[in-house]
Amino acid sequence: MSTSNFTRRGMLKTSAVAGAGLAVPTIFTASSVAAFTNDPADQSTVTLGFNVPQSGPYADEGADELRAYELAVEHLNGEGDGGMMQTFSSKALQGNGIMGKKVEYVTGDTQTKSDAARATAKSMIEKDGAVIITGGSSSGVAVAVQALCQEAGVIFMAGLTHANDTTGKDRKANGFRHFFNSWMSGAALAPVLTKEYGTDRKAYHLTADYNWGYTTEEAIRNSTEALGWETVNAVKTPLTQTDFSAYITPVLQSDADVLVLNHYGNNMVNSLTNAVQFGLRDKMVNDKKFEIVVPLYSELMARGAGAAVKGIFGSQNWDWKLQKQLGDRYIGTDAFVKSFGEKYGFPPSQAAHTCYVQTLLYADAVERAGSFNPCAVVEALEGFEFDGLGNGPTLYRAEDHQCFKDVVVVRGKENPENEFDLVEIVEATPVDQVTYAPDAPEFGGADAKLGECNAGA
Amino acid sequence: MDAIILQILNGLDKGSAYALIALGLTLIFGTLGVVNFAHGALFMIGAFCAVTVSRILTLSYTTVDETRTDFLGNPMEIEVPYIHNLVGQSAGDFMIDWAVPISILFAIPVMIAIGVIMERGLIKHFYKRPHADQILVTFGLAIVLQEIIKFYYGANPIPTPAPSAFRGSFDFGAFLGLGANSIIYPYWRLVYFAFSLVIIGGVFAFLRYTTFGMVVRAGMADRETVGLLGINIDRKFTIMFGIAAAVAGLAGVMYTPINSPNYHMGMDFLVLSFVVVVVGGMGSLVGAVLAGFLLGILESFASMAAVLETLPGINQIVIYLVAIIILLTRPRGLMGRKGVMEE
Numbered sequence: 001m002s003t004s005n006f007t008r009r010g011m012l013k014t015s016a017v018a019g020a021g022l023a024v025p026t027i028f029t030a031s032s033v034a035a036f037t038n039d040p041a042d043q044s045t046v047t048l049g050f051n052v053p054q055s056g057p058y059a060d061e062g063a064d065e066l067r068a069y070e071l072a073v074e075h076l077n078g079e080g081d082g083g084m085m086q087t088f089s090s091k092a093l094q095g096n097g098i099m100g101k102k103v104e105y106v107t108g109d110t111q112t113k114s115d116a117a118r119a120t121a122k123s124m125i126e127k128d129g130a131v132i133i134t135g136g137s138s139s140g141v142a143v144a145v146q147a148l149c150q151e152a153g154v155i156f157m158a159g160l161t162h163a164n165d166t167t168g169k170d171r172k173a174n175g176f177r178h179f180f181n182s183w184m185s186g187a188a189l190a191p192v193l194t195k196e197y198g199t200d201r202k203a204y205h206l207t208a209d210y211n212w213g214y215t216t217e218e219a220i221r222n223s224t225e226a227l228g229w230e231t232v233n234a235v236k237t238p239l240t241q242t243d244f245s246a247y248i249t250p251v252l253q254s255d256a257d258v259l260v261l262n263h264y265g266n267n268m269v270n271s272l273t274n275a276v277q278f279g280l281r282d283k284m285v286n287d288k289k290f291e292i293v294v295p296l297y298s299e300l301m302a303r304g305a306g307a308a309v310k311g312i313f314g315s316q317n318w319d320w321k322l323q324k325q326l327g328d329r330y331i332g333t334d335a336f337v338k339s340f341g342e343k344y345g346f347p348p349s350q351a352a353h354t355c356y357v358q359t360l361l362y363a364d365a366v367e368r369a370g371s372f373n374p375c376a377v378v379e380a381l382e383g384f385e386f387d388g389l390g391n392g393p394t395l396y397r398a399e400d401h402q403c404f405k406d407v408v409v410v411r412g413k414e415n416p417e418n419e420f421d422l423v424e425i426v427e428a429t430p431v432d433q434v435t436y437a438p439d440a441p442e443f444g445g446a447d448a449k450l451g452e453c454n455a456g457a
Numbered sequence: 458m459d460a461i462i463l464q465i466l467n468g469l470d471k472g473s474a475y476a477l478i479a480l481g482l483t484l485i486f487g488t489l490g491v492v493n494f495a496h497g498a499l500f501m502i503g504a505f506c507a508v509t510v511s512r513i514l515t516l517s518y519t520t521v522d523e524t525r526t527d528f529l530g531n532p533m534e535i536e537v538p539y540i541h542n543l544v545g546q547s548a549g550d551f552m553i554d555w556a557v558p559i560s561i562l563f564a565i566p567v568m569i570a571i572g573v574i575m576e577r578g579l580i581k582h583f584y585k586r587p588h589a590d591q592i593l594v595t596f597g598l599a600i601v602l603q604e605i606i607k608f609y610y611g612a613n614p615i616p617t618p619a620p621s622a623f624r625g626s627f628d629f630g631a632f633l634g635l636g637a638n639s640i641i642y643p644y645w646r647l648v649y650f651a652f653s654l655v656i657i658g659g660v661f662a663f664l665r666y667t668t669f670g671m672v673v674r675a676g677m678a679d680r681e682t683v684g685l686l687g688i689n690i691d692r693k694f695t696i697m698f699g700i701a702a703a704v705a706g707l708a709g710v711m712y713t714p715i716n717s718p719n720y721h722m723g724m725d726f727l728v729l730s731f732v733v734v735v736v737g738g739m740g741s742l743v744g745a746v747l748a749g750f751l752l753g754i755l756e757s758f759a760s761m762a763a764v765l766e767t768l769p770g771i772n773q774i775v776i777y778l779v780a781i782i783i784l785l786t787r788p789r790g791l792m793g794r795k796g797v798m799e800e
Contacts, residue, residue: 235765245467269616270717277643279626301613304614418533
């Protein structure tokens with residue numbers, strides 16, 4: 001008589017254990033394949049997420065960013081004339097997509113609101129499987145989306161964001177910024193301003209009431225005061241302000257002879273228009289001609305302000321005339337202007353340029369790393385030195401993921417030849433003059449840390 | 458002293474815009490009993506009438522100038538406005554320069570038409586509905602109008618300068634003997650203030666001295682009785698809606714040289730205009746105009762550096778603060794009548 005312990009219950013137990021045992025290797029294999037968020041390993045395409053303002057006050061900037069992204073995708077996939085891929089110092093990109101995968105993209109509308117931008121970024125990562133998020137036209141949005149990408153384990157290639165914080169106190173290991181920042185604007189502008197307007201000047205600041213405004217005001221104050229200027233007053237203006245006359249009139253009453261407008265977008269267009277209407281530029285104060293300065297310029301803003309912008313100094317990350325006027329140090333510029341201009345009929349803005357460059361830099365880093373893994377991409381980008389993307393020799397600094405390159409000082413052109421010819425290049429401030437320590441106090445000091453890169457999954 | 462005069466002047470032009478918008482709002486509320494949240498959008502559409510006229514006047518054909526090159530190095534295309542061929546170069550340039558005042562002629566019929574279509578097409582279906590429904594539908598309409606404008610004109614402000622004769626500023630300081638350059642005020646803002654006075658005066662005269670106006674005023678006081686007398690008050694009220702739309706539109710047209718218009722400008726004025734209406738007293742035309750100027754001047758004083766130093770941020774809340782105080786002490790507003798918007 002044989003007694004068997006082979007009961008129904010025992011059978012269930014055994015098979016459960018065996019099943020789990022068999023499943024273990026698959027779990028391991030699965031995790032080793034999908035070691036990071038949205039690994040496109042078993043797909044023939046890779047999806048990039050372009051998160052730009054398509055509505056709201058910066059919609060036109062967003063539209064230009066999107067044009068640049070579409071152009072970059074074309075070039076990566078081997079269509080068109082290749083644009084700056086022809087001049088880029090790294091030759092890893094072959095025009096066959098990224099690592100042989102055809103590049104596709106999805107877009108989101110940030111509305112220039114942090115919560116909306118986070119929601120669209122999240123949806124592009126979770127629903128559409130985007131491997132990176134890139135774009136944006138506001139520092140508030142950039143900081144918010146960068147933090148989200150860090151948590152989600154994808155790379156964030158910032159678009160137009162100029163506040164120190166993005167690569168300062170809010171820097172993140174997964175986030176990278178090609179655009180310049182407030183501190184660099186100050187360092188580049190101050191010497192030009194003192195050369196043009198003298199060292200004995202009294203400045204009055206009007207500052208947009210959010211993080212970008214603060215860091216820009218601080219940067220311009222510090223750099224101009226170091227060269228002898230005095231700051232007589234600094235007034236914060238609400239972001240929603242449209243008529244600045246009530247802020248301009250006190251300037252007339254003060255004994256200031258320079259007005260610094262730390263404003264961007266519509267704020268800048270309106271405050272500058274108002275300042276000119278109130279005759280500030282025709283005024284003589286302290287026996288000097290009254291002057292206006294706009295630290296961060298954009299062509300789209302210059303178009304909005306019209307004739308008011310003539311003769312006014314500011315700084316830019318890049319300008320489409322760089323190579324024509326300052327020579328082949330800025331190689332890549334003409335190639336980009338040509339492909340963009342032929343496709344769209346007008347020259348690209350600096351927002352378009354930085355977004356196009358960021359896309360190429362990401363794709364190139366993936367090729368060099370041989371992987372889409374965010375941590376491998378971070379490693380490939382950190383300390384990466386490159387050239388041929390329109391800004392001259394550039395470094396992606398490892399400590400804060402900020403690009404270091406020349407800064408363009410511009411002035412509103414007196415006699416524009418056409419509607420695109422609104423600013424003239426005064427000088428390109430050499431990169432050494434706009435470089436700071438990674439632990440500079442304006443950038444969060446020693447407490448500011450990138451943290452660990454996050455590959456997600 | 459000069460600082461105070463300057464802030465009063467400053468308040469006047471802002472107040473002019475508030476007063477014109479609030480006047481239209483009150484007209485609509487008083488006649489039709491509708492709280493019209495799309496009124497700011499009408500102001501914005503008026504501004505875009507000016508943009509449209511200036512675009513029509515500068516409509517150009519291109520000729521190629523072989524001697525110059527464009528940004529891509531191709532021969533430069535030069536734009537020549539058609540108006541030069543129609544009326545000659547100097548007359549054409551004059552019309553382009555005076556685009557904003559010329560737009561008034563274009564804006565009046567367009568705005569009246571938009572007003573009448575809005576009233577007949579949508580708003581009349583909401584007369585009997587609660588105010589909350591009216592607010593929702595007109596607010597929705599405002600968003601739709603905004604998005605349409607943004608679709609065709611983009612999101613960035615479009616510079617629309619004043620005629621060159623009115624650019625620059627007037628030296629009040631020298632004029633009043635307070636010293637040159639002490640009070641400078643842009644010419645166009647003075648024009649705007651004068652223009653608003655003319656419009657306000659015109660509306661009041663129209664209501665006061667014409668039979669049409671008399672019927673409308675009677676209808677505002679007691680709609681039912683006027684109807685019983687055999688007068689088609691609905692038709693009159695529809696026309697009043699058109700007139701209110703035109704007032705808002707003209708305020709927008711003339712405002713364009715002060716701030717470059719963008720699709721969002723109506724919303725910026727709307728909320729404050731409602732505060733103006735409430736402070737002035739619901740349904741009171743005189744109250745709306747007075748409160749418009751009063752709040753404009755108050756806002757401008759609150760933005761003075763000296764005030765901001767003692768009370769930071771006061772410029773952003775002063776209007777609401779005053780509104781609260783007035784409503785607490787005079788619940789019907791400055792000149793509100795009994796029985797308006799009261800159950």
